Amino acid sequence: MGDLTTAVQTPKRHWSVIVLKNRMVGVLLFEALIVIIFSIAARKFLTLSNLNTIFLNACILAILACAEAVVIITRNYDVSVASMLALAAFVGFDLIKKFPNVGPVLILVPIGIGVVCGLVNGVIVAYGRVSSVFVTLAGLSIYRGIVTIYAQGHQIEPRDISDWVRNSVTGSVVPGVSNLAIITVVIIALVAIYLRYTRIGRQIYAIGSNPDAATFYGLKVPRVILGAYLLCGAMVGLSGFLFAARSSYVVPWFAQGLEMQVIGAVVVGGVSVLGGSGNVVGAALGAIVLTTMDNGLILIGTHEVIRQFLYGVAIVGACILDASVLKQVSRLLKSSKRLGARR
Amino acid sequence: MAENKFRGFLRDYSWESLILVFNVIAVVVATLLSPLYLNAFQILYSLQQSMGIASILAIGFMMIILVGEIDLSLPALVAVGTVSFARLSVMGLPLGLSILIVLAFTTLAGLLNGYLIVSFSLPSMAVTLGMMGVYRALALWIGGYEGFGVDAFKPSYIYVGDTLWAGFLPVSFVLLVFLFVLAWLLVHKTVYGRLLYATGNNRRATHLTGHSIKSIITSTYGIGGLMAGVGALVYIGQYQSARADNVASILLFVVACIALGGFSLAGGKGRVIGLILSILLLGTIQNGMGLANIQGPVQTLVIGLILIASIVVPAAIGAIGGAASRAKNIAERVSASSK
Numbered sequence: 126m127g128d129l130t131t132a133v134q135t136p137k138r139h140w141s142v143i144v145l146k147n148r149m150v151g152v153l154l155f156e157a158l159i160v161i162i163f164s165i166a167a168r169k170f171l172t173l174s175n176l177n178t179i180f181l182n183a184c185i186l187a188i189l190a191c192a193e194a195v196v197i198i199t200r201n202y203d204v205s206v207a208s209m210l211a212l213a214a215f216v217g218f219d220l221i222k223k224f225p226n227v228g229p230v231l232i233l234v235p236i237g238i239g240v241v242c243g244l245v246n247g248v249i250v251a252y253g254r255v256s257s258v259f260v261t262l263a264g265l266s267i268y269r270g271i272v273t274i275y276a277q278g279h280q281i282e283p284r285d286i287s288d289w290v291r292n293s294v295t296g297s298v299v300p301g302v303s304n305l306a307i308i309t310v311v312i313i314a315l316v317a318i319y320l321r322y323t324r325i326g327r328q329i330y331a332i333g334s335n336p337d338a339a340t341f342y343g344l345k346v347p348r349v350i351l352g353a354y355l356l357c358g359a360m361v362g363l364s365g366f367l368f369a370a371r372s373s374y375v376v377p378w379f380a381q382g383l384e385m386q387v388i389g390a391v392v393v394g395g396v397s398v399l400g401g402s403g404n405v406v407g408a409a410l411g412a413i414v415l416t417t418m419d420n421g422l423i424l425i426g427t428h429e430v431i432r433q434f435l436y437g438v439a440i441v442g443a444c445i446l447d448a449s450v451l452k453q454v455s456r457l458l459k460s461s462k463r464l465g466a467r468r
Numbered sequence: 469m470a471e472n473k474f475r476g477f478l479r480d481y482s483w484e485s486l487i488l489v490f491n492v493i494a495v496v497v498a499t500l501l502s503p504l505y506l507n508a509f510q511i512l513y514s515l516q517q518s519m520g521i522a523s524i525l526a527i528g529f530m531m532i533i534l535v536g537e538i539d540l541s542l543p544a545l546v547a548v549g550t551v552s553f554a555r556l557s558v559m560g561l562p563l564g565l566s567i568l569i570v571l572a573f574t575t576l577a578g579l580l581n582g583y584l585i586v587s588f589s590l591p592s593m594a595v596t597l598g599m600m601g602v603y604r605a606l607a608l609w610i611g612g613y614e615g616f617g618v619d620a621f622k623p624s625y626i627y628v629g630d631t632l633w634a635g636f637l638p639v640s641f642v643l644l645v646f647l648f649v650l651a652w653l654l655v656h657k658t659v660y661g662r663l664l665y666a667t668g669n670n671r672r673a674t675h676l677t678g679h680s681i682k683s684i685i686t687s688t689y690g691i692g693g694l695m696a697g698v699g700a701l702v703y704i705g706q707y708q709s710a711r712a713d714n715v716a717s718i719l720l721f722v723v724a725c726i727a728l729g730g731f732s733l734a735g736g737k738g739r740v741i742g743l744i745l746s747i748l749l750l751g752t753i754q755n756g757m758g759l760a761n762i763q764g765p766v767q768t769l770v771i772g773l774i775l776i777a778s779i780v781v782p783a784a785i786g787a788i789g790g791a792a793s794r795a796k797n798i799a800e801r802v803s804a805s806s807k
Contacts, residue, residue, distance in 0.1 A: 202593060249776065253783040256733035258538060258593055259723060263775035266720045270769030377765075388597055398594040430609045437601025441584065444595055448588045 141453030144446075148395035148403065152410045156417060163421030170424050183416035184309040185368045187409035189383070190390035191313050192360035194408035195320070197391055199353045200333045200400030201250055201257035205242070205264035206361050207383035212272040213238040213365035214375050215281065222285040229289060236362040242268055243358020250354065251347035265384070273377040281375035294370040305367060312360065313409050320405060329353055334401030389436055390415050392443045397451065415439070483730040483782070487745040494749055498756030505759055509636050514758070516641040517706065519751040520629075521546070521699045522721040523644055526729075527651045528578075528695030529722050530743055531688040534655070534664040536671075536735025537592040539581060539689060542696045542722070543715045544603035545574050549700025550710035551611030554620045563624040571697040577603065578693020582686035607712035615711030621704060629705015640702045647698070652740040664688065668735025717768075724771050725750055728778040750774070 144151060164171035189206055196203045217235030224231065246264050250257045297303050320326035328349045332339045340346050369375045394411025396403030415436070422432050478485055498505045505511070525542050532539050549570050556566035581599050585592045631639045655661040666674040667684050675681050704710055728746035731738030750771065757767050 249780060253780055255779045255783050259727055259733055259775065259779050262720060262723055263772045263779070266717075266768050266772035267776070270765045270772060273765035274763070274769070385597060385601060388594065389601075392594055392598075398591045430605045432605075433601050433608065434605035437598045437603075437605065440598030440601065441595055444590045444598065445584070445588050448590050452589070 139453070139457055141450045142457065144450050145454055149407050149410065152393070152395055152407055152414060156410065156414050159414070159417055159421060163417070163424065167421060167424035170421055175420070175424075179416055179420045180413070181303060181305060182420070183409075183413045184305050185364050185371070186386060186390055186416060187309055187412035188312055188360055188364040188367070189387045190394065190408040190412045191316055191405040192357040192364070193387045194391045194394070194396045194403065194405045195316065195329065195353050195360075196257075196357045197388075197396055197398060198320070198333045198400060198403065199329055199350050200336065201350060201353070202388070203246060203261045203264075203354065203357055204258065204384050204388070205246060205261040205268055206357070206387055207380045208265045208268035208272070209239055209242040209358065209361045210365040210368065210383070211375075211377065211379040211381070212242065212268045212275075213362040214369035214379055215272045215276060215377065217362075217366055218281045218286065218290075218369050218375050219275075221287055221290060222281065225287055229293070232293075232363075232366055235366040236359050239358040239360070239362020239365065240355055241358070243354040243356070243361070244351075246358070247351035247354025251350035254347075269377075269381075272379075276377040280377075281369065283373040286370065286373060290370045291373070294367055305371065308367065309409075312363070313405055316356070316360070317405050325349065325352060330401050332401075386415060386436070389440045392440050392447075395443075395447070397447050398444065399448075399451070402451075481741075484739065484742045484745055487728065487730075487742065487749055491745060491749045491752065494752040494756065498752060498759070501756055502759035505756060511752075511755070512636070512641065513638065514755045515748070515751040516638045516644065518754050518758075519721070519725075519747050520638075520640050520644060520706065521703055521715065522718055522725060523747045524647060524695050524699040524702060525718065525722045526725045526743060526747065527647055528692035529726055530651070530729075530731065530738070530740070531655075531664065531691045532592075533668075533726055533731045533733065534735055534738070535667040535685050535688050536733070537585065537685060537688070538596065538733065539578070539592065539692050540596040540719065541577075541581060541600040541603055542692055543718050544600045544607065545577055545693055545696035546699045546703060546718075547607040547710075547712055547714040547716075548577070548603050548610065549574050549697045550703050550714050551607050551615065551712060553625060553700060553704050554616035554710035555610055557621050557625045558616070560622075563622070563627075566625075567701065570700065571694060574693040574697035574700070575690050576693070578696065579686055579690040581693070582689030585689070586682040586685050604712060607714075611710060611712045613712075615709060615714075618708045620710070621708060626705040626708055629702045630708070631705075640705065643698075643702070647695075648740065648744060655740050660684075660687075665736050668737070670736075720768070720771060720775070721750065724775040724778070727775055730782075746778075 160171070169175060189210070193203060193206060213235035216238055217231065220234050221227075221231050242264065246257075246261055249255065249260045253260075294305050294308075295303065299307065320329060328339070328344050329352075331342070331344060332346050332349055336346060368380065390411040391403075391408045392398060392411070393414055394403065394407035394409065396405075396408050396411075418435060418439075419432060422435070495506075525546065529539065529542060552570045552573065553566055556569065561569075577599075581592075581596055584590060584595055584599075627639065628643060629640050633639060633642070655664065663674065663679055663684055666677075666679075667681055671681050674684075699715075703714065707714075725743060725746050726738075728750065729738055729743035730746075731743070753770065753774070754767060757770065762770075
């Protein structure tokens with residue numbers, strides 16, 4: 126519904142229009158609010174080192190959320206991201222361990238695995254015209270099964286990881302700034318620009334906004350959806366590399382259950398699960414919000430129960446907010462009769 | 469005449485017949501793989517052990533799928549049910565009362581899912597994902613990190629999941645058969661069942677005929693929650709433990725049963741008999757793999773591949789059929805113009 130944002134011109138003052146247009150500001154305000162609350166509640170929260178930790182912890186979730194957002198904008202889901210990440214990380218690091226002399230070219234392995242997984246998901250979803258939830262749920266178990274079989278009970282330990290790998294992620298080329306942060310910011314910026322300013326990027330929004338209209342307009346809908354899954358897969362593969370290099374341990378059940386946090390970050394970041402609306406920078410901000418919540422709640426000493434509960438509530442709450450805003454906006458559109466309202 | 473009838477039956481039930489054929493093949497292969505397989509007691513017991521809870525959940529899931537929605541939070545609700553049963557058993561409540569409390573609670577939780585979805589017209593996938601987190605947290609709150617072990621349960625609590633009548637007939641299997649008969653009656657023989665199909669096929673038309681779509685959809689979520697409660701009752705008998713992370717990976721099985729049973733996520737498609745056959749098939753495959761000593765991860769992989777196949781094959785058949793009818797159209801047009 127990115128097109129709605131620009132189409133609404135008459136009723137400028139209505140709250141729903143303001144919220145829809147300034148979703149990112151809303152996410153930032155929420156972030157500021159929880160930062161203030163936690164700094165009052167926990168003394169250790171508002172220190173430079175803690176804020177740095179939060180940011181670094183959020184980086185990988187942010188890339189994953191960005192990847193998931195691309196798919197969700199096309200009105201599809203990918204619930205297999207965590208398994209894809211584990212497969213890419215495990216196989217990639219196993220090859221790095223076995224061929225220590227090949228060097229940085231091997232970073233292409235996890236990315237390539239991510240792309241292949243994205244290809245499988247994307248081809249079936251886009252050309253089979255079947256529910257993406259079913260397909261990627263199957264993918265979730267298949268990729269996890271493959272990595273468990275591949276591992277044969279082994280795991281990747283810190284001594285298996287070459288120095289160049291660790292340095293490339295945890296080191297800092299620019300003094301004082303971790304490479305991980307730079308990589309994350311660059312990737313998200315690139316994807317955001319790609320979605321905002323290129324033809325295919327706009328097609329992704331158009332398809333998510335109204336698949337029928339996009340088809341009638343002559344867009345190759347399956348091809349674009351496949352492209353979204355490929356982009357998602359590449360980013361998931363890369364974040365598998367980053368995650369494994371940062372945590373130094375890779376086991377077959379690596380990152381299990383992460384998909385919930387990823388989708389949570391996307392939703393909290395203001396990307397509509399109905400497709401066609403929101404952007405990847407918002408999704409990345411959503412990842413920062415969730416990580417801040419996690420960090421602050423741990424510092425306060427909250428039980429895990431409450432953290433998990435708040436995660437769930439955040440997702441449902443963000444959905445409700447999103448749906449009610451969109452409902453209001455489409456009602457305004459109907460009354461202003463500028464467009465044939467879609468919903 | 470009889471032949472025509474048979475053909476008509478085959479056309480109407482083509483998917484179910486296909487699954488039936490696969491069932492026969494699976495039984496033959498399993499018999500060849502392991503000499504232990506072909507034994508009525510073994511089949512009955514392992515079928516209900518491996519598929520019992522998944523089938524009960526699948527009944528609830530089927531109702532939700534029929535109206536074109538989805539509920540990812542059902543396994544989490546089962547976990548809530550198991551830890552609540554354990555807590556109530558520790559508190560010393562009689563079984564009847566705890567069943568009433570737990571089933572009422574899970575049904576209400578299901579209705580809450582449905583209410584949120586219809587009243588704000590939210591996408592069910594994202595909402596139930598969030599509610600999954602909420603219910604897991606609730607289960608963790610009730611059960612704690614350690615959960616409950618065997619000694620938490622009074623003998624009456626584990627009766628349903630653990631007892632064999634006459635030494636061979638699991639009580640939970642009888643319960644399962646009873647539930648399937650109820651589900652079949654409800655879906656295929658009542659007005660409510662027809663309304664489920666109507667809602668799944670065309671919401672607008674159903675709405676215009678004067679039915680409340682919102683209450684139909686919400687009610688299916690209520691049935692889903694109820695089934696999660698029943699599943700929890702069977703679970704505590706089978707495993708005699710209750711933890712907040714129970715049944716975390718069952719969703720794949722449930723979805724595989726549903727997809728293989730000929731249901732479509734868009735709603736309004738599929739029959740109870742298809743679901744039963746697909747459960748039998750998946751159960752046989754899993755049982756056979758277990759007897760043939762195939763590792764757990766490989767088994768999960770196989771189930772995932774079956775899920776993919778059961779999605780892709782109908783889509784491919786549809787695409788080929790569409791292409792064939794288009795080709796036929798063109799051929800007819802060409803022959804008409806050449807005349």
